[in-house]
Amino acid sequence: MDQTDIVSRRTLLGTGAATAAGLLAGCSGRSSGGTQTDESATDAAEPTATATPEQHSVTMAPVGTVEFDEVPERWVPFTGDYADMGVALGQADGLAGIGVPARYGSHLYEELPGVSVDTDAMTALYSEGTDKETFYSIDADVHVIDPNFAINRLGWSQGDVDELADNVGPFVGNTGFTHVYDWHDDYRYYSMYETLEVLAELFDERARYEAFAAYHDEILADVESRLPEARPDIALLYPAGVPPEGFYPYLVGEGTTSKQWRDLGVGDALAADGITDAQAGGGTIDFETLLDIDPDALAIRLQGEVSETYFDEEIRTPLEEHDVASDLTAVQNDRVIYAGLTYQGPIIHLFQLEAAAQGLYPEEFGGEQLFDRERVADIVTGEFDG
Template sequence: MSDDNETIRQEAPTRRDYVKYGGAVVGGGLLAGCTGDGGGDSSGDDTSAEETEPEDESYSVTMEPVGEVEFEEPPETWIPYTGDYADMGVALGRADGLEAIGVSARFGAHLYEELPDVSVEKDDLTELYDEGTGKEVFYELDADLHVVDPNFMINRLEWSEDDVEEIRENVAPWFGNTVFTQVYDWHDYRYYSLYEAFEKLSEVFGEEERYEAFQAYHDEVLERVRSRLPDEGPDIAILVPAETPPESYYPYRIGAGTQSKQWRDLEVGDALAENDVVDAQAGGGTIDYETLLDIDPDAIAVRIEGEISDEHFQSNIVDHLEDHDVASDLSAVQDGRVFYAGQTYQGPIIHLFQLEMAARGVYPDEFGDEELFDRQRVADIVNGDA
């Protein structure tokens, strides 16, 4: 594979093609998490030729399951599928190169409106999912990098391994690991925490300083929040409505994926796991109010994708529960502890907003409507001013 890669470089020596074909070093290890050697035998190179060639500034970043991906320069245009990686790229100051997203409603870019001089116009992004995701859109966009776990494309979007390899060879490398949940049985390789995945992407873009600034501020915010938590937190149930207004819900456990980071940060109990309710992402079905009444969680966090107004949540969720013959008997409803849980996909920026939101919902007497992080400081990091 190394010899093939050298041939490609000789025939396509532009910056665009260097980025595009750099991922070829992983070869057949793309889906298995194997790491390529990144080059061939150079023992027969001519010394005089080495002296006249420009200095090689290539670099590589390794992440499972894609292995080692090589770059000549940081990619300029990039495509994530899920909002967690989109948010990571924005946090690294790379919003201008963001070209597309899997499902726009699942990318919480509206939260950036609270950050000075930080914005993403979702209407300008190509939506990759339209009753499926075909290869053609990847050819049309012709991005420098696909920030997607290739196994996600195969197991969730029904691509073949040949499809994945075709786009890698003809368009650009894949780089990513499905981190938002840890319930998929096909994900039998290493998982990364939110900040571990964020660090990997920062290495790809050459934005390690922004990553380090976010890491430091995240730790600072989390330490302050945790210092105010009670000795024991409530047991909560995270639910996604199956319809509006809801008569049933998809249950989501507080697992080890990045989608649940704010709940782990707040040290709450998982009412669903304690009652052996199967996670919806692991194949579990919906649960109704009778089942919820048997569980009777201390608090209910309702997750809804997209930009949800307070009025929408109050009228379609809270008021509905309070007026419902069965739901009105839930302790969480009677105690006024039903609150909005935010969205599934979060990178470092969205996580700070959702940590704040969750803290207010779980511990309203302690945090109220208080802002728990400095919007200007986050904006300064994004814009390279911190």
Template sequence: MSDDNETIRQGAPTRRDYVKYGGAVVGGGLLAGCTGDSGGDGSETDNSTANESSTDESDEPEDTSYSVTMAPAGEVTFDSVPERWVPYSAGYADAGIALGQSDGMVGIGQTAEYYTHFYEELPGVSVDRESLTELVPNEMSKELFYELDSDVHFIDTEMLKAWFDWDQADVDEIRENVAPFLGNLGYRRSDDWHDYRYYTLYETFEKLAEAFDERDRYEAFEAFHDEFIADVQTRLPPADERPNVLLTFELNDEPEAFSPYRLNDKGTNKKQWRDLGVSDALAGTDIENLSTTERTKLDYEGLLDVNPDVLLIRGHERKSPAEFRETVLAYMRDHSVGSELTAVQNERVYRGGPLKQGPIQNLFLTERGAKQLYPDVFGEVTGDEQLFDRQRVADIINGDI
């Protein structure tokens, strides 16, 4: 925070001060007021005047608090717009950047999962990813939450309890002593512990906009997105001419086993594929979707049984399209069984996109996906053709709406 903000915090109790000291802050203030009043001559007139002044409604501070409601946290009240914030997911980080909040982000779940290279194409938009404190490598330590001293944590508390051995007492402690939680893990919808409402990517984006009081910026971004998607969809070939797609995960440059995803899972990580109208190559099979508990992997024989038109492989986001072709695809072309795949023979094996995405990243991933699936319509994925206006996106992020 700036020096000015620090001065304000010292001069008047903040919400966090009230949490830390409870009624003592309020009580101390009232006692101080009484002591000050006794400094007069003690006349009834002076006391009456002081009392009238102290209860005059015009002297009471304006209530600027507001609330945001999101499962599983429920209703969360903010006394003022958050300045310091911490997301768990890269998708929440990206949404905050889209709302012009880059300066206030102080931490993230894992920087390795936060792909910021997209911002390089947006004039005046940047994030210093390396300056962010990571939560996951530090085992989501409660001490770290105290050190970061954020105004809001965009983190699903049920995820904390399911994956990081927190309990409700831990959640309550950080919420009461540091800042509230507001978040819903929705990048996939296949975890048994998630038995409450999910949100779409733009529903989540809107909740962050409410928290940051950035309704105008959100609506401008949403309108741009809707126009972009509508334009792409009007250019798609008929449904019976579209390829079927198998989305998988495998980090290795010489892959031998592939973790499958089902495209009918409505998680935010698959938004671009739904918008692009593809069919799932796993439809009609008994192959399960990757989740916390389901870790099925397909070898090349298993892939050949499905034999998709297009194979998408996640885990290679830091490669360029050319680098991916020169490593992963090249290996598969030389593989005794992999080379029999239709997608390999037609060189239709591509990067599958990150697991966690926000509204800015989704624009780029939709553009990339359109080129991967329909190169005859949108251009080759290795080409430079742009399907949306980068400058307009940057303008919205920078406040020119």
């Protein structure tokens, strides 16, 4: 599909099923296997959008180029990575809904002066399913959702996507938190900061993007310069129950969900042992399997706001008291750490990078704030030079 195909705000995918299918599924010609793995913000892709007094357009696979009459104000993502990106770009007031509010780490904004998001006031898009009427009621200017995610993960049809794009607002999004879905094989991925750049064009917030990108690179350069030569092989896990008796395995791999682990140079003990990612159809693994692998550290992912007390009582202590888990090297060496949330944009990533660095390398980073909360807040609120 030619990158210059233009679709207007209220008529995206509205020119017939064949055209719509081409827009969604026919973009592999420009991907050429172009998976993006470079997370450096200063190595982002070439600009993907243009804006003139007569039009405002943005380009992103798989949909292509979408034209708006004006910069969108009311917007809705499904996953918290896109929500966090929009907030980073100063768009909190227009955030009208989220897939599952409890999976969005907005509680982390409490440390940022003047930054807040009221998830209680948002519409939850998922409640034993996700129906179109919810999206009609929100009436967003743009759905910041990969349409193929809606079809393959939410159970929608192509017709559902077409209908909402035509009658409510277009879809602009690319699933990038993981790279394991086979339905994403024929169009490109975007790194966190490449995605943020696209959203910056969508919301006409180039200055905020550049401020975040510069600060991200500054922090990452400092962290990388201080990493020890000896780095652990970790097992990234999600408990199948609490207290845990088994875990869903997640590979470090590519995708924004594991960016902090790649930033910290860890090895992936599960991948090295041939374990399949849970999102790619892998089942749970038990303590006996973990003992055979015996990672240097266990990074336990949980959703929502998790206190240190909760993590100690429900995760660490049960592992220390378990007949098999207590023999794990990571348990014996007190290297069971909280791995944070699945969905992260540029703000949540900074918090999760800091926590991961403190947990894995306490001698170097323990107790240290790796980024300036006030500086991040100033970017979000627009109180910065740029």
